[in-house]
Amino acid sequence: MKIGILRGHNTIYNRGANGILKEEDMINDVSFKLINKLKAAGQIVIDCTPTQEDFKNIHSTTDSLRIRCQRANAANVDIVVSIHFNYYNGQANGSEIFYVSENGNNIGQPVLNEIVNLGFTNRGMKKNTSLYVLNNTIAPAILVEGCFCDSVKDTNLFDSEKMATAIFKGLTGIKGTLISTSPTASKDQIATWAKENFLNDNYKELLDIYWTDCISKEINPVILFAQMCLETGFLYKIPSQAGIDASYYNPCGLKTTSGGSNIDPTAHKKFKNWKEGITAHIDHMGLYLGLDGYPKESTPDPRHFSYLKGIITTVEDLGKTWTTSDTYASVLLKYSSEIENTEIFVHTDLERLAKKVDDLETSYSYLSSQISQINSRLSSLEDNLQFFTERIATLTSNVSTINQNIASLQSFVDKTLKHYQDIIKEV
Ligand SMILES: [Zn+2]
Structure with missing residues (x-):
């Protein structure tokens, strides 16, 4: 169309x-x-x-x-x-x-x-x-x-x-869960989910490669990482039916070009490291999805057959093409939705919170210093008030002494005046 x-x-x-x-x-x-x-x-x-x-x-x-x-x-x-x-x-x-x-x-x-x-x-x-x-x-x-x-x-x-x-x-009219999408969960969510499901940290190197390389191909890394978990039994926490182990660096059960039985280890491709094995996985999926540029001229995928181009679109299709299994797609979807629903404590939230606390502490210490300044001003005002009260008391007592002196002076003047008036009358 x-x-x-x-x-x-x-x-x-x-x-x-x-x-x-x-x-x-x-x-x-x-x-x-x-x-x-x-x-x-x-x-x-x-x-x-x-x-x-x-x-x-x-x-x-x-x-x-x-x-x-x-x-x-x-x-x-x-x-x-x-x-x-x-x-x-x-x-x-x-x-x-x-x-x-x-x-x-x-x-x-x-x-x-x-x-x-x-x-x-x-x-x-x-x-x-x-x-x-x-x-x-x-x-x-x-x-x-x-x-x-x-x-x-x-x-x-x-x-x-x-x-x-x-x-x-x-x-x-396509139903089901698309594989060629942007990531449907964050890398932190995948890592948090993986930590609970793997025996140790051996998934970390693989997660780094899946995350970067899937995104650059417009493939959802959540689904391919989940597929690796299913295919390898969480990196052989569950032993492989094919009898292979991590030394095969084969994250998705890829067979050799000539193929063979599911339980024959020699029928399974041995890669030189995880980067090569995961590149083969992503290329095999890219071919299945029929993405631009597939089939590739050069790829570590040993089964990069051009007739596989574009035979699937959804996770549900994988159960009928990648493998024949009634439960394959439903387990993949279960893992994917567990990853998508994994709650993580977001670092940026924590940082924001820490900054708020810092800000509050700064405000608090500023306010405290203001309050102590105001208190010291108040106490110096109280001292001044005390001083002035004492001065007023002294002045009041001085004024009353002066008044008494004026009164006695007045009475002395009165007496003297009367004395001289009496003398004048006699004269
Ligand atoms: Zn409009």
């Missing part, structure tokens, strides 16, 4: 909404992951979004939309999928898909079902005859409004990997 992907907005005349998240960031995150998944599953994908090169020909929103439709029509795609996220009043939430033709409705319904399965409110399939891209593509088109970029509920629930996977599953 040939699929035209239209990443909504993304030109200066036609910008996306800015909610709690930016619509264009959401569109691009989801679209690029969706494009990778579709290509890995063998679909032909045309990204019809205008490029920098087109910008000189774009002078309006219509120009921006017309280029997308022309590109989809010129490529003769089978279906057109335009990716958007909604924006309204912060309260509205949920997912909806617009269509014009009945074919569009049929293509959109399974996509909407998958998105709604992620927990978003189902706003339904909506016929809309006024949307440019729905009216101007030859192939049936849908316009996906994944969720609302200004809704707290939706943005909390939004995960670009899960949204891309849902749209992918809806478009292709």
